[in-house]
Amino acid sequence: MEVRIVHKTENEVHFLVEGINAAFANALRRTMLTRLPTMVIDEVLILENTSVMYDEVLAHRLGLVPLVTDLTSYNLPDECDCEGKGCSLCQCTLTLEVEAGDEERVVYSRDLNSQNPKIVPAADNIPLVKLAPHQCLIIEAYARLGTGRENAKFQPVATVAYKNVPIVSVDKSKCDMCGACIDVCPKRILWNDGGTLATQNTLDCSLCEICVKSCEVGAITIDYKKDTFLFKVESTGALPPVEIVERAAEILKERIQIALDFANSL
Amino acid sequence: MIIPVRCFTCGKVVADKYEEFNRRVQHGEDPAEVLDDLGLKRYCCRRMLLSHIDIIDSFMAFATVEPTEGS
Numbered sequence: 001m002e003v004r005i006v007h008k009t010e011n012e013v014h015f016l017v018e019g020i021n022a023a024f025a026n027a028l029r030r031t032m033l034t035r036l037p038t039m040v041i042d043e044v045l046i047l048e049n050t051s052v053m054y055d056e057v058l059a060h061r062l063g064l065v066p067l068v069t070d071l072t073s074y075n076l077p078d079e080c081d082c083e084g085k086g087c088s089l090c091q092c093t094l095t096l097e098v099e100a101g102d103e104e105r106v107v108y109s110r111d112l113n114s115q116n117p118k119i120v121p122a123a124d125n126i127p128l129v130k131l132a133p134h135q136c137l138i139i140e141a142y143a144r145l146g147t148g149r150e151n152a153k154f155q156p157v158a159t160v161a162y163k164n165v166p167i168v169s170v171d172k173s174k175c176d177m178c179g180a181c182i183d184v185c186p187k188r189i190l191w192n193d194g195g196t197l198a199t200q201n202t203l204d205c206s207l208c209e210i211c212v213k214s215c216e217v218g219a220i221t222i223d224y225k226k227d228t229f230l231f232k233v234e235s236t237g238a239l240p241p242v243e244i245v246e247r248a249a250e251i252l253k254e255r256i257q258i259a260l261d262f263a264n265s266l
Numbered sequence: 267m268i269i270p271v272r273c274f275t276c277g278k279v280v281a282d283k284y285e286e287f288n289r290r291v292q293h294g295e296d297p298a299e300v301l302d303d304l305g306l307k308r309y310c311c312r313r314m315l316l317s318h319i320d321i322i323d324s325f326m327a328f329a330t331v332e333p334t335e336g337s
Contacts (some may be wrong), residue, residue, distance in 0.1 A: 237279070
């Protein structure tokens with residue numbers, strides 16, 4: 001198995017994995033989605049809320065704010081010594097105290113004060129609610145670790161997608177340079193390179209095969225590599241995308257080992 | 267009421283991009299280009315901003331500062 005990073009930004013990573021099958025690719029994808037813990041507000045204590053938004057709606061919005069997660073210093077509540085009651089090792093308190101003055105005020109995610117300076121909202125300017133003059137909010141929120149299996153808000157990724165690597169091949173002896181395929185390709189893969197048909201950015205190809213249908217002489221064939229996958233991982237900001245992949249791979253390995261041990265014990 | 271925090275379909279955070287989107291569109295920029303700039307590539311996230319109508323301001327016209335009954 002060989003892994004090659006194609007594209008990497010702060011919140012996104014695209015990489016190629018060679019030598020795996022679709023079952024393994026999907027196992028990795030689903031591990032990233034549902035098994036990797038992240039920290040999110042899970043319990044909210046509303047002491048005062050005179051805004052026009054209902055307490056429940058506000059609590060729901062707080063739950064959706066992704067928090068920068070430090071996986072090394074917190075335990076999953078089930079695995080914590082406090083047996084899930086909530087202690088400083090598995091819970092982080094955030095407070096929100098805002099009062100609007102004589103003018104309207106928008107409350108943003110950056111107004112949340114965290115007990116732990118490492119656990120802060122991943123995005124600073126998420127509008128939570130708008131306060132009319134003199135309205136106020138006093139809220140205590142408790143963040144904890146959880147996995148996407150429990151609630152989608154715990155997912156560290158917005159999307160994880162994979163696809164087979166496309167192979168676009170042109171039979172130059174058949175091609176008559178009519179240009180129909182160049183105009184029709186939605187991803188602009190095909191182009192006229194000084195009188196011959198050339199391909200570019202073939203990784204973007206969506207395998208739609210419109211070019212094949214448009215080619216009357218049948219010079220284009222679209223195929224894909226059966227054992228190579230292009231992954232696109234987009235983080236919500238809770239964890240860096242590379243860490244998501246690494247940790248998901250470790251979790252998957254552990255889970256496979258558990259299954260193997262069980263099978264061997266039969 | 268107010269812009270949803272995340273995209274309903276894929277879960278990407280969209281709320282933090284709404285204010286910039288609104289400001290730039292009101293300045294006459296093409297919404298499609300602004301969305302591309304903000305990194306909203308999928309149509310699920312794009313519709314979150316495009317189709318949103320902020321009505322919290324209309325609610326605030328009836329706002330009180332007294333806690334409502336039951337809270």
